[in-house]
Amino acid sequence: MSPVQSSITEAKGWAMQDNGKWAYANNKIPHTDSRSNASRPGGLNQLGQDNFISIELRKIMIDDVQYNVLIKKYEDGEFEFPFLQREWKSFRSIDYYVFKGEKLKEMLPEDVPFNTPYLVDLNCYVAGKIKNFEESVFMGNRLILSSYATGVIGNFQASQAGYEDAIIRAIQDRKVGKIINDGNLILAVYPIKAKDKEMVRFKLIKAYKHENLIKIQTSPDNWRDLFEENFYEVGFNIYSNFIRESQAYFIELDKVITAYDSNYNWGLLRYQIGDYLGALEAFNKALEEDPSTDDFLIYSYRGNTRSKMGLHSTAIADFDKAISLRPKRIIDYPNWIRNYFNRGVAKYYMDNLTGACEDWKKAYDLGYGSASEYLMDFCGEKIK
Structure with a gap:
């Protein structure tokens, strides 16, 4: 699996409150309860409806086909005694989604449909969660080569231990039929242009690979409703760079490799x-x-x-x-x-x-x- 090719590390999370007002937080979608949002205790309640540390795109080859891996790192935790909801333990987890690289074109069309929401079914090859992940450890005392500016990263010196190994094992198990993937991700995108501002609202919607459910979830009749209660928001340049920087690594290959x-x-x-x-x-x-x-x-x-x-x-x-x-x-x-x-x-x-x-x-x-x-x-x- 490649190093990180692009990432989003900052976004404003918005949520409609029960008092009819919008509330926001950095990298977190607040709860809908307006009174307790300001005074919620630690633990589960501080995670919000959703949160993230970073959203990353990487690449991997599967049977000589280019795939991308979307990795969402976020704050997580659990109660040691769930029934009593006591002894909360905080940690960080990962959701990962492996999908064909050609989907990047749908995530950011050439002609961006400003002021019109759209959805992208990533049709994931494999998807999963890794609880309490451990970051790969970078090797020290090593000189780093300079990378050339054509989309190839030349300074990755990380151990492929930890969560990368877990993702690669899941891909291998899916490839040989040890597991059947029923996880999927739908990306909801709402690019907005107003006066001199351009921004993007987006949501990562977990889904199951069920044909009828996908049809309902991706129906255009439901698109605008997706952004009436909560969403993340970033500048358009941040979202476009997130996709385009990863697109720069997608190379059209000839079927017969001779030239x-x-x-x-x-x-x-x-x-x-x-x-x-x-x-x-x-x-x-x-x-x-x-x-x-x-x-x-x-x-x-x-x-x-x-x-x-x-x-x-x-x-x-x-x-x-x-x-x-x-x-x-x-x-x-x-x-x-x-x-x-x-x-x-x-x-x-x-x-x-x-x-x-x-x-x-x-x-x-x-x-x-x-x-x-x-x-x-x-x-x-x-x-x-």
């Missing part, structure tokens, strides 16, 4: 999900198809791939080649500069600190400001 572009795209996908061996094989096949390409990025990605596999010597050769293919378009220049930085990382792991510092200095002088931290921490440079 340069198809192998190149396949390599990018494998790189995103951490399958570096598969990525390397795809990049190699692409270069066999077109060994004279002047596209520096394929050498950049193959260099990053080899670095992540510990093949630093051959990674340096790839970065050398990428640097030799200076781009003609100004828009490609920032990505090209990163080759100096990433070559410096590879040299560092080859115990060539002098060479690493020279490359980081070159990257910094050419405009890659992030190299300053490495120059100060590893090379003794003083950067103002």
Whole structure:
């Protein structure tokens, strides 16, 4: 499973109160009881009707098909003695929903229907809940490669333990028929444009994969009613970035992977999900198809791939080649500069600190400001 590709971490939750007034809270939909909302005790009541810490999108490949994983992290808890409702224990949980990547187009249509609500049935491959999840632990003391700005994340160094493993196991069990998925998610979206403001109201509606129920829930007759009692609200740019940043990772693949572009795209996908061996094989096949390409990025990605596999010597050769293919378009220049930085990382792991510092200095002088931290921490440079 890929790292987080996009997320929403802040939203205003609104709820209609029993006194006819709207109440709101940050990242939480308040209760409908107007009197107790202001003075509810801790525990279950503080969770609101709904709440979230973050809503994230990731990607995973299932049988060579691109899927997304929507992960909602939220405050949760339970009573040690439920019948007596005593001894409340707080913890954090996750709801996850795995759906085909092509659904992203429905979540944010090209022509956004402002002032008209719409629903998207994600038709989930698998869905579930993980109570009291433990965050994956990031590995320390490791230099991070710079990512190139084409939608591939290059700095994920996390252990795939914890909730990621649980989600992957659920996908595998669904694939081999050990479990039957009856969970689903319907995304309700209401983009609003009023004067100079653009915002989006949205709801995540848990559902069952039952044909008649889905028809009723997604009927246009019910769309506007969904937003009459409660919803989350964010700026339109926040919602659109949430979808578009993840869409940037969706790559149209040819069914027969033989041409340069198809192998190149396949390599990018494998790189995103951490399958570096598969990525390397795809990049190699692409270069066999077109060994004279002047596209520096394929050498950049193959260099990053080899670095992540510990093949630093051959990674340096790839970065050398990428640097030799200076781009003609100004828009490609920032990505090209990163080759100096990433070559410096590879040299560092080859115990060539002098060479690493020279490359980081070159990257910094050419405009890659992030190299300053490495120059100060590893090379003794003083950067103002």
